[in-house]
Amino acid sequence: MMLIPCPFCGPRNESEFAYGGPVKPDRPDPNAVTDAQWVDYLMQVPNPLGPVHERWHHARGCGVWLTIWRDTRTHDITEAPDA
Amino acid sequence: MQDYSLLSLLRHGLNKHQGWTRAWRAPPLKPRYEVVIIGAGGHGLATAYYLAKEHGITDVAVLERGWLGGGNIARNTVTIRSNYMRDASIPFYVKSVELYEGLTKALNFNMMHSKRSMVDVVQTWGKMRELRRRQLVMDIYGSTYQPISTEEVRRRIPALTGGGPDARLPILGGMVHTDAAVNRHDAVAWGYARAADAMGVEIQQQTPVLSLIRGPDGKIEGVETNRGTVRAGKVVVAVSGHTTTITETAGLRLPLRTMNLTAFVSEPVKPLVDVIVNCPDSGFYFSQSDKGEMVIGGAPDPGQSFRRDIKQNVFEDTVTAMLSLFPSFKRLKLMRQWGGHLDIAQDASPIMDETDIPGLFVTAGWWGGYKAIPAGGLTLAHLVATGRPHPLMADFTLKRFRHLDYVMETGTTTAR
Structure with a gap:
C-alpha cells in the first residue's frame, strides 16, 4: 500500500487515487516531426528499473491531478509534489 | 535421455533408486554459440527445444540469471485456454493448446495435464x-x-x-x-529443459546477462555475463518483465511497460x-x-x-x-x-520479432504467456532458424507499432 502525498489532503491511501500513466514528453507538432519521431512519441513509454515520473488523480478525494517520482522496484515515492 | 516410464521406475526401484541420472547437465560455458537464449523460463526453454528438434540447431546456450524455471513460469496460475478475440490470436492459442495436450508424450515427462473446461x-x-x-x-x-x-x-x-x-x-x-486445462508448471520447465539438453542444448544457470554486445556494423555479437563474454550471431531475449532492461543496454527501446x-x-x-x-x-x-x-x-x-x-x-x-x-x-x-x-504492449498482444538490431530477437509482451509456451517456442524457433516468421505469429511484429496497425486483444486477463 502506498501513501501518496496529495498537495491539499496530505498523505492519502493509494486506493483513493486513479493511476494516470507515466508523464510523457510534450506533444510535438505533428507537421514538424518525421513519421518515425511521431510514432516514437506515441509508442515509447519510459520503463525504468528505478524512479519513474507519473501522474495520479485523487479521484476519490479532492480531484487534483499530481505528479510524483516513484521507484518501480520498491514503490517508494522519491519525489513528491510541493504542498 | 533416460526413459521415464513405469518399467524404468520398477527397474530403478530394484536398485534402490540409485541409478537415476541427472535430468540435464551443467556444462562449462563456451565462448561462442550459434544461438544464445536469455532466460530459462517457459518461452526460452521451449524455443531452445524446438530449435533443436525442428531445425537441428543444437549449438544453443540458454542463459539463466537464477535457476531454471524460477521466474514467471513458477509464478503464474497454469491456465491453458484459447478463448481469444482476434484472428491473429486464436489460431496461435489453438495450436498452443493442441501442443500442450501432446506434451507429456512428446517430452516423456508427466505434465499432469488436466483438461477441465x-x-x-x-x-x-x-x-x-x-x-x-x-x-x-x-x-x-x-x-x-x-x-x-x-x-x-x-x-x-x-x-x-x-x-x-x-x-x-x-x-x-x-x-x-x-478446451481449457491446467497442468503442472514445473513439469513444463523441466520437461523442455531435459528434452532440449538431451539434444545438445546447454542450460547455463546462475548466469545473468549484464549487457548485449553489438558489433561495429550494428549487428548483435553476443552478451556480457557474470561469467565472461559469450559470442553468438543470434541472441533471443525471453526474459518477461525485464525485456526493456536488457534491450536498453544495446540502445534499443521497445514499446513495453x-x-x-x-x-x-x-x-x-x-x-x-x-x-x-x-x-x-x-x-x-x-x-x-x-x-x-x-x-x-x-x-x-x-x-x-x-x-x-x-x-x-x-x-x-x-x-x-x-x-x-x-x-x-x-x-x-x-x-x-x-x-x-x-x-505489456499497448494492444495487449505479444511481440515476437527480430528487432532493429540484426540478430537480436525478442519474445515479449506476454500477458498470460504460460498458455502460449509451446506455440511461442515453436514459432520463435522457426523465425530464428529460417529468418522468416511462422504463419501463426506473423502478426505479432514490432512493425505493427510503426504502422499503427495494432492487434487489439481483449482475451488477456487484464485487458478485460
Missing part, C-alpha cells in the same frame, strides 16, 4: 456481448465457446452461491470453454470446484489444484512495477470480489501470495 461467470451485459462476439470469431478457428444459462452455471459450480437476483451484479449467464500481476493460494480443501472459474466482471479467476488449494488470480497493480509482491488493496479488492460470489470461501485461509512482473 473453463466457465466464465458473466455479470454485465457488456461483457456478455463481448464474449458472444468472441464465440463467433472462435467458431471460425475451431476453438470452443458456448453460452450456458445461469442455472447451468450454478449446476457446474455448486460453490457459486452469491450473485443472486438481489446482488449488485446478478449473474446473467455464462460461457463454457471446453512492466507491470506486477499477483496471485495467491488458499489452504488445501477437499474437491469443491472441478472447472476453472473466471469472473471477468468481478475481476478474479481461480481453479482448484490437485493438492486442493484454490489458486486465485486477480488484477494487476496500477502503474509500472518491478516489485514482485502483492499490494494490500489489490489483495483486498480481489478477496472482496470473490466473497461476493463465493461466500463460503470466507473461512478459507490463504497460505501464500506472490507477484510476477511481466511486460
Whole structure:
C-alpha cells in the first residue's frame, strides 16, 4: 500500500487515487516531426528499473491531478509534489 | 535421455533408486554459440527445444540469471485456454493448446495435464456481448465457446452461491470453454529443459546477462555475463518483465511497460470446484489444484512495477470480489501470495520479432504467456532458424507499432 502525498489532503491511501500513466514528453507538432519521431512519441513509454515520473488523480478525494517520482522496484515515492 | 516410464521406475526401484541420472547437465560455458537464449523460463526453454528438434540447431546456450524455471513460469496460475478475440490470436492459442495436450508424450515427462473446461461467470451485459462476439470469431478457428444459462452455471459450480437476483451484479449467464486445462508448471520447465539438453542444448544457470554486445556494423555479437563474454550471431531475449532492461543496454527501446500481476493460494480443501472459474466482471479467476488449494488470480497493480509482491488493496479488492460470489470461501485461509512482473504492449498482444538490431530477437509482451509456451517456442524457433516468421505469429511484429496497425486483444486477463 502506498501513501501518496496529495498537495491539499496530505498523505492519502493509494486506493483513493486513479493511476494516470507515466508523464510523457510534450506533444510535438505533428507537421514538424518525421513519421518515425511521431510514432516514437506515441509508442515509447519510459520503463525504468528505478524512479519513474507519473501522474495520479485523487479521484476519490479532492480531484487534483499530481505528479510524483516513484521507484518501480520498491514503490517508494522519491519525489513528491510541493504542498 | 533416460526413459521415464513405469518399467524404468520398477527397474530403478530394484536398485534402490540409485541409478537415476541427472535430468540435464551443467556444462562449462563456451565462448561462442550459434544461438544464445536469455532466460530459462517457459518461452526460452521451449524455443531452445524446438530449435533443436525442428531445425537441428543444437549449438544453443540458454542463459539463466537464477535457476531454471524460477521466474514467471513458477509464478503464474497454469491456465491453458484459447478463448481469444482476434484472428491473429486464436489460431496461435489453438495450436498452443493442441501442443500442450501432446506434451507429456512428446517430452516423456508427466505434465499432469488436466483438461477441465473453463466457465466464465458473466455479470454485465457488456461483457456478455463481448464474449458472444468472441464465440463467433472462435467458431471460425475451431476453438470452443458456448453460452450456458445461469442455472447451468450454478449446476457446474455448486460453490457459486452469491450473485443472486438481489446482488449488485446478478449473474446473467455464462460461457463454457471446453478446451481449457491446467497442468503442472514445473513439469513444463523441466520437461523442455531435459528434452532440449538431451539434444545438445546447454542450460547455463546462475548466469545473468549484464549487457548485449553489438558489433561495429550494428549487428548483435553476443552478451556480457557474470561469467565472461559469450559470442553468438543470434541472441533471443525471453526474459518477461525485464525485456526493456536488457534491450536498453544495446540502445534499443521497445514499446513495453512492466507491470506486477499477483496471485495467491488458499489452504488445501477437499474437491469443491472441478472447472476453472473466471469472473471477468468481478475481476478474479481461480481453479482448484490437485493438492486442493484454490489458486486465485486477480488484477494487476496500477502503474509500472518491478516489485514482485502483492499490494494490500489489490489483495483486498480481489478477496472482496470473490466473497461476493463465493461466500463460503470466507473461512478459507490463504497460505501464500506472490507477484510476477511481466511486460505489456499497448494492444495487449505479444511481440515476437527480430528487432532493429540484426540478430537480436525478442519474445515479449506476454500477458498470460504460460498458455502460449509451446506455440511461442515453436514459432520463435522457426523465425530464428529460417529468418522468416511462422504463419501463426506473423502478426505479432514490432512493425505493427510503426504502422499503427495494432492487434487489439481483449482475451488477456487484464485487458478485460
